[in-house]
Amino acid sequence: MNSTLTVTPGAPYDFAANAGFITHYRGREGSDAFDGETLTRPIDLCGKVAMAAIWSTGTVDRPELAVTLSGLSRSLSAAELGSATQQVERVTGAAGSPQPFYEMAKEVPALATLAERFHGLHLTRATSLFETIAWAILGQQISAIVAASLRSRITENYGRSGEIEGAPYALFPHAEQLAGVTVDELRALGLSQRKAEYTIGIADEFASGRLTEDGLTDLDDESVERQLLKIRGIGPWTAHWLLIRGLGRPDAFPAGDVALQKTLGELVTGKAMSPDELVTYAGHFRPYRSYLTIYLFALIRARRVGAA
DNA sequence: ACCCAGGCATTGG
DNA sequence: CCAATGCATGGG
Known part of the structure; x- marks a missing residue:
């Protein structure tokens, strides 16, 4: 008794990049996994649990995701389908687009490179x-x-x-x-x-x-x-x-983060920034500072994985 | 045996 | 108001 649905993220959207970001720290939990093709995770439907399999049926510039919900004893009501769709949109970061951030990052070579490297990464959200x-x-x-x-x-x-x-x-x-x-x-x-x-x-x-x-x-x-x-x-x-x-807000920035101070500082000035410098610099990216944040974290994570 | 890791609240100057 | 400190675990 499987149900299927479709989600259309805002372009550009790179499914593998987002799925990798979502599952980065989740590998061990088993119920939330990405094999390079399909992202699987349980979806909580008020008492019932369905396993969602999510994969890309589009491209980065014309993104589309297909979703299969399995483990259900009957077909879903319209309300349940709506809830499932909402949850999938939420965790995959379907809403919004990093494009405005790219326009800003163009001005700084090191950040243009960063934006290019993780092209299509969105603001993905946790379940609640x-x-x-x-x-x-x-x-x-x-x-x-x-x-x-x-x-x-x-x-x-x-x-x-x-x-x-x-x-x-x-x-x-x-x-x-x-x-x-x-x-x-x-x-x-x-x-x-x-x-x-x-x-x-x-x-x-x-x-x-x-x-x-x-x-x-x-x-x-x-x-x-x-x-x-x-x-x-x-x-x-x-x-x-x-x-x-x-909450998926596009303009937040954890300026106290030591890793961000080091990483952004190295990218744009060659040495770590103080918290004040970081706040000032990040201010240029209003109202899209959340994208700056997650692109930097994506880089930090990639470096750690590479080093390990 | 140490030290640190995507902080925070509390305490003592 | 700023600096120092305890907290818990597991990996380097």
Whole structure:
């Protein structure tokens, strides 16, 4: 009882580049994978879980994605199909286009090269704001591998898992599933006292309805940032990252990031920038600074993989 | 044995 | 207001 649907991203869109970015830190989780052709990931349809297989049926300049949803016992309602389409559009970064950023990057040779190298990379988003926040906090100041193992343990213990046509899947818990958990339980999974407190605090914020993703959609970037900064565990770096990865806003920039200071500095001046210099320089890319951010992170990741 | 990794809140000057 | 410190784990 499979359903199919089609998604048309804004051009230019390079499916492999985006799928690689999405799965970069997810390789080990098994339920979210890209084999070079097809991106597979579980889709949460309010109680039912479908496995989505997503692949490209177009080109970079005329992009089109095909999606098959499997593991369903009956065909989907129109509302469910709409929800699935929305989720696929969200995680693949179908909306928006990096083109305006390219026009700006043209002015600086090193950045023109950067834009060319990752041509067709969009702003992809994580599945939910809650999940993005939880991931960001888990990952603060620890290596991606450690963060991934903490995430897996939380998913195993509190999330939903199962199997669809022989393929195992695991979904990170919803806020409601984590809200009643104790600090000690999370510490037993390897989280620090603080990470445990922050995680539960955020789950409570969402589960109680004090913080919702919908409640932020009509606010401008600065108002969203103010809301997020009130929450323990979220500082400036994380707030900006959430605007980009969690909400898909095109003009956020985590200026406190040391790797960005080093990398952008080396590209345009030959040496690391101070935080102030970075803010000033990034200002030239308003209102598309999120693209500058993800293109730099894509470069940083590629270098790490290359070095390893 | 160390040090660090896409930070943050807290504390002490 | 700025600088130093603890936090947790796993890989180099």
